[in-house]
Amino acid sequence: MALYEGIALIQEKQAVVLDLGTDYTKFGFTGEAAPRCIIRSEYWCPSTRKYKRVYDYTTPEELYDNLVHMLHLLYFRHVLVNPKERKVVIVESLLTPTLFRETLAKVLFIHYEVSGVMWVDSGRASALTLGAPVVLVVSLGARDAEITAVVHGCPVIQAIQSQPLGARAIHDELARILDEDNGTELHLSEDVLEDIKVRACFVPSREKAVEWLERGVASEVREVRGAGGAREGGGARVPVSRRARALAAEPLFARDNELASLPDIVLQCILQCPIDARRALAENVLVVGGGAALPGLKARLAHELRHLVTLPPYRERLGQLQFKFHSAPAHDNSVAWLGGALCGAACGAGGGAGAAGGGAWAGEAARGLARDAYARAPRLRDWPSLLHNTPPHHPHWALQ
Amino acid sequence: MAYLTQPDYVKYVCSCGQLKPITNLYFCRHCLQIRCAFCICHEVDSHYCANCLENMPSSEARLKKNRCSSCFDCPSCFHTLSTRATLAQPRQSTEQGSGDTKVENKQPKKMYYLSCFNCRWTSRDVGIPDQPVASGGWPERANPYATRVNQLLDYYKAIAQQEKQEKLDRERKKFAIRGKYITLTDKTGLTGAMARNIAGLPSSESSSSAIASFTPSQASEEVEELPEEFYTKELNLNQITSMPQRLASPEWQPTHVSRLHPIAKLLSVKRSQRCRVCDHNLTKPEYNPGSIKFKIELLAFYHVPEVKIISYEPIKPGCTSALLLKLTNPTGHEMQIRLMQPEDIPEPEERVDEPKSIEKSLEKSLNLEKDTSWYETVKRKPILLTECRITIPDVTLTLAQRDDAAEYDDDATHDANDIILWRKSNKLALRLQVVTSGEAQAGAAAGAVLALQYRYRNAVPPAAQPPRDHTLHAALRLHLGPVCG
Ligand SMILES: [Zn+2]
Ligand SMILES: [Zn+2]
Ligand SMILES: [Zn+2]
Ligand SMILES: [Zn+2]
Numbered sequence: 001m002a003l004y005e006g007i008a009l010i011q012e013k014q015a016v017v018l019d020l021g022t023d024y025t026k027f028g029f030t031g032e033a034a035p036r037c038i039i040r041s042e043y044w045c046p047s048t049r050k051y052k053r054v055y056d057y058t059t060p061e062e063l064y065d066n067l068v069h070m071l072h073l074l075y076f077r078h079v080l081v082n083p084k085e086r087k088v089v090i091v092e093s094l095l096t097p098t099l100f101r102e103t104l105a106k107v108l109f110i111h112y113e114v115s116g117v118m119w120v121d122s123g124r125a126s127a128l129t130l131g132a133p134v135v136l137v138v139s140l141g142a143r144d145a146e147i148t149a150v151v152h153g154c155p156v157i158q159a160i161q162s163q164p165l166g167a168r169a170i171h172d173e174l175a176r177i178l179d180e181d182n183g184t185e186l187h188l189s190e191d192v193l194e195d196i197k198v199r200a201c202f203v204p205s206r207e208k209a210v211e212w213l214e215r216g217v218a219s220e221v222r223e224v225r226g227a228g229g230a231r232e233g234g235g236a237r238v239p240v241s242r243r244a245r246a247l248a249a250e251p252l253f254a255r256d257n258e259l260a261s262l263p264d265i266v267l268q269c270i271l272q273c274p275i276d277a278r279r280a281l282a283e284n285v286l287v288v289g290g291g292a293a294l295p296g297l298k299a300r301l302a303h304e305l306r307h308l309v310t311l312p313p314y315r316e317r318l319g320q321l322q323f324k325f326h327s328a329p330a331h332d333n334s335v336a337w338l339g340g341a342l343c344g345a346a347c348g349a350g351g352g353a354g355a356a357g358g359g360a361w362a363g364e365a366a367r368g369l370a371r372d373a374y375a376r377a378p379r380l381r382d383w384p385s386l387l388h389n390t391p392p393h394h395p396h397w398a399l400q
Numbered sequence: 401m402a403y404l405t406q407p408d409y410v411k412y413v414c415s416c417g418q419l420k421p422i423t424n425l426y427f428c429r430h431c432l433q434i435r436c437a438f439c440i441c442h443e444v445d446s447h448y449c450a451n452c453l454e455n456m457p458s459s460e461a462r463l464k465k466n467r468c469s470s471c472f473d474c475p476s477c478f479h480t481l482s483t484r485a486t487l488a489q490p491r492q493s494t495e496q497g498s499g500d501t502k503v504e505n506k507q508p509k510k511m512y513y514l515s516c517f518n519c520r521w522t523s524r525d526v527g528i529p530d531q532p533v534a535s536g537g538w539p540e541r542a543n544p545y546a547t548r549v550n551q552l553l554d555y556y557k558a559i560a561q562q563e564k565q566e567k568l569d570r571e572r573k574k575f576a577i578r579g580k581y582i583t584l585t586d587k588t589g590l591t592g593a594m595a596r597n598i599a600g601l602p603s604s605e606s607s608s609s610a611i612a613s614f615t616p617s618q619a620s621e622e623v624e625e626l627p628e629e630f631y632t633k634e635l636n637l638n639q640i641t642s643m644p645q646r647l648a649s650p651e652w653q654p655t656h657v658s659r660l661h662p663i664a665k666l667l668s669v670k671r672s673q674r675c676r677v678c679d680h681n682l683t684k685p686e687y688n689p690g691s692i693k694f695k696i697e698l699l700a701f702y703h704v705p706e707v708k709i710i711s712y713e714p715i716k717p718g719c720t721s722a723l724l725l726k727l728t729n730p731t732g733h734e735m736q737i738r739l740m741q742p743e744d745i746p747e748p749e750e751r752v753d754e755p756k757s758i759e760k761s762l763e764k765s766l767n768l769e770k771d772t773s774w775y776e777t778v779k780r781k782p783i784l785l786t787e788c789r790i791t792i793p794d795v796t797l798t799l800a801q802r803d804d805a806a807e808y809d810d811d812a813t814h815d816a817n818d819i820i821l822w823r824k825s826n827k828l829a830l831r832l833q834v835v836t837s838g839e840a841q842a843g844a845a846a847g848a849v850l851a852l853q854y855r856y857r858n859a860v861p862p863a864a865q866p867p868r869d870h871t872l873h874a875a876l877r878l879h880l881g882p883v884c885g
Binding site: 024026028031033034035036037038039047061064065068072076078079080081082084088090106110111113128129130131132133151194195197198199200202203204205208218220221222224225245283284285295296298299300301302323324325326327329330331333338342343345346 | 549624631634
C-alpha cells in the first residue's frame, strides 16, 4: 500500500505553515516562534470592489478561487517566497469539512504546485507546544469552541466537543446589549464589534458575574464611548454601557438544559475520555485561540469548571477533579500555528532518511502527502473515512 | 485612465475561461493564447523596499525576515515613519528638565528619533532612546518565547531522529508496539515517539541529551485573575491598542500603546510571470526597483485588438438598439478583423504545422499529466448567455498598424458605409445593431457577446522562423447597462 509515502519536509528550505482560520490567517515558516503575518482571511476583489472572505462560498469553484487569491496574497505580499519551492504544513481542525480540505489540497498541489503538504490537527498541534503527554485543549475560535483531549499524542476522537461559542457568540451578545442600552438598532459591523470587544470588554469573575447578572453591573465599572472599527476610521463613537463591557461574554457560560455551555462541554469531553486519562486531562488544561485573549476569560473558565464539577451530573460521574492550567509559549491566537511550525521543523530534521527509506517513515508523516502521490490518487487521509481508519489486520484488507 | 477608474464594461474571455478587462490579460506569443493572472505561474523575481527603493538579495532578505533595515512603519497608523534630527544641547537640559545630556560635552550633538507625520506618534512616546546615527541602530527586540520554542525544537528534533532510528530497527524486526491510544488516526508518529518516551516504553539506546534535559510545561492551579483595575479604573480607549495594531507585530502583539515599537518595513517583491503551458516568461521586470519597465512584457493590450464602447441606445426588451464600438489595432502590422458570434469560433485544433523535435515531444509527454489535471481544475466555463444579441455584419475590416505619429493627426476619414462610422490610422468606429429578446427583465444588467477573428503576425516567432500570420480568436462580453423598462 504505497498510497501515502512519507515525505520529507524541508531539505534546505524551511517549509511554510498555514493556519487558515475563519477570521484570521496565520502564515509563517517552520522552526520560527511566531507567524510572519496574522491577517484577516479575506482578499480584495477588484470586480466587486469589496473585501471577500475566504469562507464565504457557495460552490466548490468559488472556494477554489477564494483560496487561490488568499494564498497569492500570503505568498507574494507577506511571506515573499515562491510557492513551488516550499512544502506546506497545514494546521486544521479535525472537524474541517471535507470539501474545504480537498479544495485546499487541490489549490496547493495543482495551482501552486507545492511539492508536499502535511496536515496537523490543531488540537494536537497546540499540545505539542507544551511537551506534556496529556493535554485538554480548549480552543476558542471565531465561530466555534472546540474541546480536544490529546492523550499521548493522540486526539480522542469520540470525545471531541464543538459548540458555536466562539468570538461570534460574544459579538452577537455585545451587539444585542448595545442595541438595548442605546435604544436603537445600531447595525454595528463585525469590525466595530470586534474593536469594542478587544478594547473595552472583559470577563468578570464568577462571583461578580452571578451578582451582576441579578442586580446589574456595579457602578464602579466605568462606561466608555466606544471606538469605531479600524476600517471605519473611528467614525462611529458608540456609547458602551458597563453591562456591555462586563457581560458580553456571558453566553459562553450560560447553562441551559442542553448542557452546551463552555464549561459543560469541557467536562463532557473529559467524561467521554477513557477513565484513566480523566484526572490527567483536568490537570492539564490549555486554553488557546484568539477568543482566549479576552481579559479574564481563562480565570473565569477556571472558576466555572471548579464550580460545575461539584454539581450533578458531573459530581457523581467525575468525582473530585483538580483543574490545572498550562500557558503555551505563544500568543493565544498562534498557539496551534506554533505547534504546526514545531512539527514541521522536527519532521524535517529526520527528513532525508524519510524520503530515501520510503515506507520506513510512513508512520511519521502519513498525514503528509507528496505531490506525485497526490497526482496518482488525489485523496486525502481523513479519520472518518473507512479507507483510512480500518486497522491493517482487519479481514477487509485480506479480501482485496 | 478609464481602465483604472471605471468599471470594466468590456471583458475578454481568457483561455482559461475567466472574464477580465484587456488590461489584466497577457498574451503568450508562443502559445498564441490569452492568459490571465489566474492561469499563469507567478514567481518572486527580486526583493526590494518600496520606501527607500533598495534592492535586497534574496538570501539577505531571508536573513532579515523580509524587512528593510532602514525604513520603519508607524505602529499606530502604519504610515511610513520619518527620521527626525534634533540637537541635544547641554544648555537645554535645564530648560527641558531632562538631565541625561552631559554638561561637559560643549559641542551640540545631533540625535535622531522616528516620527510619524500622519498621527504624530514618535519613538520618544514609548521611551526608545534617540540614536546617534540617522539610519539603523534601533534596538531590536527578541521574541519573548524564543528560548522556550528553541528548547521545544531541539526536543522534537531529537525525538524525530530517535523515532527514525527506531523505525529502521523495527522494520527489520517486524515488531510493533500498539498502545491503547495509538490508533490509525495518529499520523504524526512524532507524538507517538514522545508518548513512548514519556511512558518509559523501550526506546532506542541513544537517548540524546536534548530529550533527557527537556522539561515539559508545568500546569498550575493558579490562573491569572482579572486585574482589579478592570472593575474600578477609568478606561482610556486611546491607551489600548486595536486589533490591527496588535497583529502588525505578530511576535509581540502589544495590548497597550506604551508597548508599541516601530515596525521594520516589509519588503515588496517584483514578480515575473510565466505561461504554465509552455513555460515561457510573459513578464519579467527590470531589476532596478526604481524602474517600472519590463524586460519582457507580453500584455494582451499590445497584441489583441482592443474593443471600446463609444455609446449605445438604451436596451429595451424586444427592441433593436444601435451600438457604437471602437476597434484598435495595437500591433505594428496591418490587421484583418472579422466579427462573429462566440459559438462560431472553431474548436482549437492541434497545431501540426510546427516541426517538432524529439526533445520537444518528449517534454510534452512528460508534461501531459500535469497539463491535463491542471486544466481540468482551473478551466471555467464562461457565462456567455445573454439576452442581447449583436447582429454580425459579414465584412472583413482592415486596420492599419499602430503609428504613434498619426496620433496627432486629427481628421478622421468618414467612410460612406453604414457599418464603419469613421477611421483614423489604426482605429475605426463601428455601428452595430443589438437585438434584445422580449424576455429581458427591466433593471437587470444587459450584456452582449461578440467574438473577433483576427490575423495576427507573430513578429518574433520561436526557433528563428520567418514571421508568419496566424488566425486567432477572442471572445468578449460587453456590459450595456441595465435593461430599460
Ligand atoms: Zn486565464
Ligand atoms: Zn527601506
Ligand atoms: Zn502614525
Ligand atoms: Zn505559452
